[in-house]
Structures are given as C-alpha cells and as structure tokens.
Amino acid sequence: MKIALLGYGRMGKTIEKLAQERGHEIVKTIDANDDYDFNGAEVAIDFSVPTAAVENISACLNANVPVVSGTTGWLDHYDEMVTLCKKNNGGFIYASNFSVGVNIFFELNKQLAKMMQGLKDYNVSMTEVHHIHKLDAPSGTAITLAEGILEHSDKTDWVLDAEENDKISIKAEREGEVPGTHIINYGSQVDEITIEHKAHNRNGFALGAIIAAEWLKDKTGVYSMKDVLNLS
Numbered sequence: 001m002k003i004a005l006l007g008y009g010r011m012g013k014t015i016e017k018l019a020q021e022r023g024h025e026i027v028k029t030i031d032a033n034d035d036y037d038f039n040g041a042e043v044a045i046d047f048s049v050p051t052a053a054v055e056n057i058s059a060c061l062n063a064n065v066p067v068v069s070g071t072t073g074w075l076d077h078y079d080e081m082v083t084l085c086k087k088n089n090g091g092f093i094y095a096s097n098f099s100v101g102v103n104i105f106f107e108l109n110k111q112l113a114k115m116m117q118g119l120k121d122y123n124v125s126m127t128e129v130h131h132i133h134k135l136d137a138p139s140g141t142a143i144t145l146a147e148g149i150l151e152h153s154d155k156t157d158w159v160l161d162a163e164e165n166d167k168i169s170i171k172a173e174r175e176g177e178v179p180g181t182h183i184i185n186y187g188s189q190v191d192e193i194t195i196e197h198k199a200h201n202r203n204g205f206a207l208g209a210i211i212a213a214e215w216l217k218d219k220t221g222v223y224s225m226k227d228v229l230n231l232s
Contacts, residue, residue, distance in 0.1 A: 001217055004028040004041035004065065006056040007048030011070070014206040015045055022210060030056070038065050043091075043213045050074045050136055057081050057092070066091030066219065068212045070098050070205065072140030082222050091216050095225045096140030097180075098208030103225045105197040109145050109184055112195060113152040122186040122193070124149055126158075129173045129181040137172040141182055146170060149184075179205075 001024045005012045008031040016026050028039040032052070036059040038044065044060045046053060050073030060067035061084050069092075078094065085092040097103070116122055128142040138146075138160055146158040146168050158168040179199040186193040199205070208225070215228045225231075 001025070001214065002027045002040055002042045003213060004030060004038045004044040004060075006030045006044055006046040006060070006067075007052070007071070009047070011047040011202060011206060014202050015047065015209060018203065018206050019210050024210070036063065038063055041065055043068065043217045045069075045209050045213055046071055047209070054081065058084060061085050061088050061090040061092065064088065064090060066213075066216045068093045068095075068098075068209055068216060070095060070209050072096055072143075073136035075140070075143075085222050089220050091219045091221060091223075093212050093216055093223045093225070093228070095208075095212070096144040097205065098212055098225060099199065099204035100208050100211075100229065101204060102141060102182075102197055102199075103208070103229055103231065105182070105195070106144060106148055107231055108195060110148040110151065112184070112186075112193075113149045116186055116193075117152045119186075121188040121190075123188070124153065124155070125169045125171070125185050125187070127171045127173065127181075127183045127185070129175055129178050131177045131179065132174045134174060137174075138170045139172070139180065139182070141180065142170050142172070145182060145184065 003026050008029045027041050044065050044067045046056045046069040048071050053071040053074040054077045128139045155168050156166045158170050160170050163169045181198045183196045212228045
C-alpha cells in the first residue's frame with residue numbers, strides 16, 4: 001500500500017517505521033509549508049497539528065485520496081469535513097485515538113456509565129496525563145470518553161480543570177514524555193470505582209492508524225474505529 005504521511009513529527013516517524021515493517025511504502029511526507037503532491041498515494045494518514053488538520057484533510061479529499069486523521073483539537077470543523085467527503089465521494093476516518101486498547105476502553109467506559117447511571121451517590125470525574133509537547137487540552141481521547149459518559153448520565157457537559165456539580169470534571173496534566181494515560185473515577189463517601197488506560201509508548205496509536213488505513217483503502221464513506229474493529 002502506498003501511503004502519504006501528513007505531519008512528520010514523532011508520530012509520523014513512528015508510523016513510517018511500522019508501516020514499512022508491514023510491507024507498505026511511504027511515497028510522500030508532507031509537513032509545514034510543503035505542497036500537496038500525493039505522488040500516487042493510495043491512502044493518507046494525518047498526524048499533524050490542530051491548525052493544519054482541516055487544510056490537510058481537505059487537500060486529501062479534494063485529491064480523491066482516502067484519509068485517516070488522528071490529529072485532535074480541530075473538531076469544530078468536523079462536520080465540514082464530513083460534508084466535503086460526501087460531496088467528493090471520498091473516504092475518511094477520524095479518531096481521537098487509534099489505539100486498539102483505547103477503543104476497547106471507550107466501549108468499557110460506556111458500559112460502566114450505563115451501570116452507574118442510576119447510582120446518584122457516585123460522582124464521575126476524569127484525569128488525563130500527556131507529554132509536555134501536547135498542544136490541546138483536554139485530550140481528544142478524554143473528550144470522547146466524556147461524550148461516552150454523557151450518553152448515560154445526568155451530567156450536562158464536561159469542564160476542564162474545574163468542578164461543577166452538573167458537569168464532568170476533567171483534569172489535564174502535562175508531564176515529561178508521558179504517551180497518554182486516562183483515568184475514569186466514580187467516587188462516593190464509602191468507596192471508589194476506577195478504570196484506567198495507560199499507553200506505554202506511541203506504537204499502539206501508530207499501529208492502529210495503519211490498520212485503519214489498510215481497512216479504508218478503496219472504500220468511500222465516513223467511518224470510525226468502531227467500524228474498523230467491528231465493535232458493536
């Protein structure tokens with residue numbers, strides 16, 4: 001499979017290494033100020049920065065190159081990208097986190113939220129920890145987790161680094177080179193229930209994006225990792 005990489009930072013380089021190990025060819029790397037010559041790419045993988053993501057995804061869809069995007073912090077424009085994809089009959093997958101383990105964690109989080117829905121003595125909160133280079137807070141993964149809880153909760157929204165009774169409190173911490181840790185806590189006066197996902201390195205994110213690209217090649221439509229992993 002011929003892959004174009006949009007964003008050639010640490011994640012881009014990890015994706016390149018793992019993709020080549022799986023027998024794929026990186027035919028183009030596109031970073032800041034590079035032109036959008038896709039050089040015959042069959043699929044593109046975007047791990048850039050929030051300010052570049054919309055332009056990157058648009059360029060792929062306008063060039064009829066299916067695109068997998070793991071960049072977070074741009075979702076105010078997500079519906080625009082969906083509309084563009086459908087207009088061009090393109091292929092598009094966005095995920096806040098492509099790790100297989102995290103996507104299982106997303107489903108576990110929803111199931112726990114369903115179980116806790118009627119237990120008013122428990123208050124839900126979240127902590128996410130990432131490396132000091134991460135530009136957005138809370139993480140896209142934390143937002144996805146919060147949305148999963150909100151589907152089965154009396155909470156109305158999430159709030160960052162604050163506490164409000166009707167909202168899910170998300171604490172964002174930035175430490176060293178932490179790849180990503182997400183902790184969901186249900187606390188009461190008598191006990192606590194906690195679930196946690198801790199990434200040991202970036203390889204899980206990179207491999208998941210490659211698996212998504214392999215799945216998306218030659219497809220049209222807008223999909224998610226639930227489709228890729230066949231998670232009902």
